[in-house]
Amino acid sequence: MDFNDTPEEAVFRQAVRSFISEELPERFKGMGNPLIVGGDMRARFEQMKEWRKKLADRGWIAPAWPEEYGGAGLSTMQQFIMNEEMAESRAPQVGGMGVSMIGPTLIIHGEDEQKEEHLARILSGEVVWCQGFSEPESGSDLASLQMKAVRDGDDFVINGQKIWTSGAQYAHWMFLLARTDPDAPKHKGISYFMVDMKSPGVTVKPLVNMAGSAMFNEVFFDNVRVPAKNLVGEENRGWYIGTTTLDFERSSIGSAVGMRMQVENLIKFAIEHRSDGQSTLENNPNLRYELSERLMETQVAKMLSYRVVSMQAKGLVPNYEASMTKLFSSELSQRIARTGVRMAGLYGQLTVDSEWAPSRGRFAASYVQTIGSTIAGGTSEIQRGIIATRGLGLPKN
Numbered sequence: 001m002d003f004n005d006t007p008e009e010a011v012f013r014q015a016v017r018s019f020i021s022e023e024l025p026e027r028f029k030g031m032g033n034p035l036i037v038g039g040d041m042r043a044r045f046e047q048m049k050e051w052r053k054k055l056a057d058r059g060w061i062a063p064a065w066p067e068e069y070g071g072a073g074l075s076t077m078q079q080f081i082m083n084e085e086m087a088e089s090r091a092p093q094v095g096g097m098g099v100s101m102i103g104p105t106l107i108i109h110g111e112d113e114q115k116e117e118h119l120a121r122i123l124s125g126e127v128v129w130c131q132g133f134s135e136p137e138s139g140s141d142l143a144s145l146q147m148k149a150v151r152d153g154d155d156f157v158i159n160g161q162k163i164w165t166s167g168a169q170y171a172h173w174m175f176l177l178a179r180t181d182p183d184a185p186k187h188k189g190i191s192y193f194m195v196d197m198k199s200p201g202v203t204v205k206p207l208v209n210m211a212g213s214a215m216f217n218e219v220f221f222d223n224v225r226v227p228a229k230n231l232v233g234e235e236n237r238g239w240y241i242g243t244t245t246l247d248f249e250r251s252s253i254g255s256a257v258g259m260r261m262q263v264e265n266l267i268k269f270a271i272e273h274r275s276d277g278q279s280t281l282e283n284n285p286n287l288r289y290e291l292s293e294r295l296m297e298t299q300v301a302k303m304l305s306y307r308v309v310s311m312q313a314k315g316l317v318p319n320y321e322a323s324m325t326k327l328f329s330s331e332l333s334q335r336i337a338r339t340g341v342r343m344a345g346l347y348g349q350l351t352v353d354s355e356w357a358p359s360r361g362r363f364a365a366s367y368v369q370t371i372g373s374t375i376a377g378g379t380s381e382i383q384r385g386i387i388a389t390r391g392l393g394l395p396k397n
C-alpha cells in the first residue's frame with residue numbers, strides 16, 4: 001500500500017500548511033482543541049472568533065459541505081488531509097455540532113426553508129448547536145427514549161428530559177429526538193426536531209464532571225412549544241434521520257495525531273525531567289518499554305483511521321471498521337494518560353493548582369478527562385458488540 005500523497009494531494013497539503021502557518025493566531029499555536037483543555041469555555045469561544053473568521057473567509061469552516069451551501073466541496077481525501085494538518089499544528093477546531101452533525105443532516109433531509117434559515121448561520125458561527133439524544137434511561141438503547149412531542153395546532157408541545165448534553169449551556173439551538181407515537185414500535189414512533197434553546201419551558205442545568213468542568217448538562221422541557229416547521233423530515237421517521245446524524249463520524253485522524261504528540265511529550269519529559277541526579281527514564285528502567293508500546297499504539301490508531309478514510313474515499317460506508325477505530329483510540333487515550341501519571345510518580349496526581357505539578361498538571365488532567373471517551377458516542381461494550389456481530393459474524397447473545 002502506498003501511503004504517499006498523489007501530486008495533487010501534496011499540493012493541497014502544502015496549501016493547508018501555508019494557510020495555518022500564516023493565519024493561525026499565535027496564541028493558539030500548540031493549544032489544541034480548546035473545548036477539552038478546561039477553564040473558562042465562554043472566554044475561549046470568544047477568542048476563537050478571529051480564527052473562525054479566517055477559516056470562513058477561506059470557505060474552510062465546513063470543508064465537506066457542497067459549495068452551493070457555503071462549504072468547500074472537498075473530496076474525502078482532501079478533508080482527511082486538512083484534518084491531519086490541523087491536528088499536526090494543533091489548530092483549534094471550530095464549527096462544532098452545527099457543522100459536523102445538524103448541518104449535513106439538513107443538507108440531506110431538510111426543507112429548503114430550513115436550509116435557508118439555519119445553514120448560513122451555522123457557517124458564520126452565529127449559532128451554536130447541541131445534541132439532545134440521550135435521556136436518563138436511554139443511552140446505549142437510544143430508541144427507548146421517552147421525551148414526548150404532541151401535536152397542538154401549528155406546534156408540537158414537548159415534555160421530558162435530556163442528559164449529558166454537551167455544550168447546552170452555550171447553545172442557541174438543539175436538535176433532538178422525541179416520541180410522537182407512543183403506540184408504534186419503538187424505532188417507528190420517533191421524530192426529529194430543532195428547538196430554539198430560548199423557548200419558554202427549557203431549563204439547562206450544568207453537570208460538573210470529575211475534571212471539574214461543566215462540559216455537559218441536564219436539559220428539562222416543560223410544555224415547550226416548537227413550531228411544526230422545525231420538524232426535520234417526516235413525523236415518526238426521526239429515528240432514520242437521527243442515524244444519518246450519527247453517521248457523520250469522522251475518521252478520528254485528529255485524535256490519532258494528537259495522541260502521538262502526547263506520547264512524544266511524555267518521551268521528552270522522561271528524558272529531560274531529573275530528580276536525585278537522574279532522569280525519569282533512568283529512574284524507571286521499565287518506562288522505555290511502556291513508552292515504546294504507547295508510540296506503536298498511536299501508529300496503529302493512525303492506520304485504523306486510514307482504513308476508515310480509504311473506505312469513505314471509495315464511497316463505502318465504514319461500519320465495524322469505524323467501531324474499531326473509536327474503541328481502540330478511546331481506550332488508547334486512557335492508556336497514555338495512565339502512563340503519564342505513572343511516570344511522574346505521586347507528583348503525577350497533582351493538578352494545575354499545585355506549584356509542584358509537573359507539566360502544568362497535564363498528567364492528572366488528561367487522566368480524568370479521558371474517562372468519558374469510552375462512554376461518549378457509544379460505549380466500548382457497544383463497539384465490541386458491533387465488531388463481534390458485524391465484523392466477526394458472531395451470533396448476538
Ligand SMILES: Cc1cc2nc3c(=O)[nH]c(=O)nc-3n(C[C@H](O)[C@H](O)[C@H](O)COP(=O)(O)OP(=O)(O)OC[C@H]3O[C@@H](n4cnc5c(N)ncnc54)[C@H](O)[C@@H]3O)c2cc1C
Pocket residue numbers: 130131132133134135136137138139140141163164165166167216372373375376377378379380381382385
Ligand atoms: C463526555 C460525554 C459527552 C456526551 N455528550 C452527549 C451529547 O452531547 N448529547 C447526547 O445526546 N449524549 C451525550 N453523551 C451521552 C452518551 O451518548 C451516553 O452516555 C452513551 O450512549 C451511554 O449511555 P448511558 O450513559 O445511558 O449508559 P447505558 O447505556 O445505561 O450503559 C451502562 C453500561 O451498560 C453497558 N451496556 C449497555 N447496553 C449494553 C449492551 N447491549 N451490551 C453490552 N453492554 C451494554 C454500557 O456499555 C455501560 O457500561 C455524552 C457522554 C459523555 C460521557
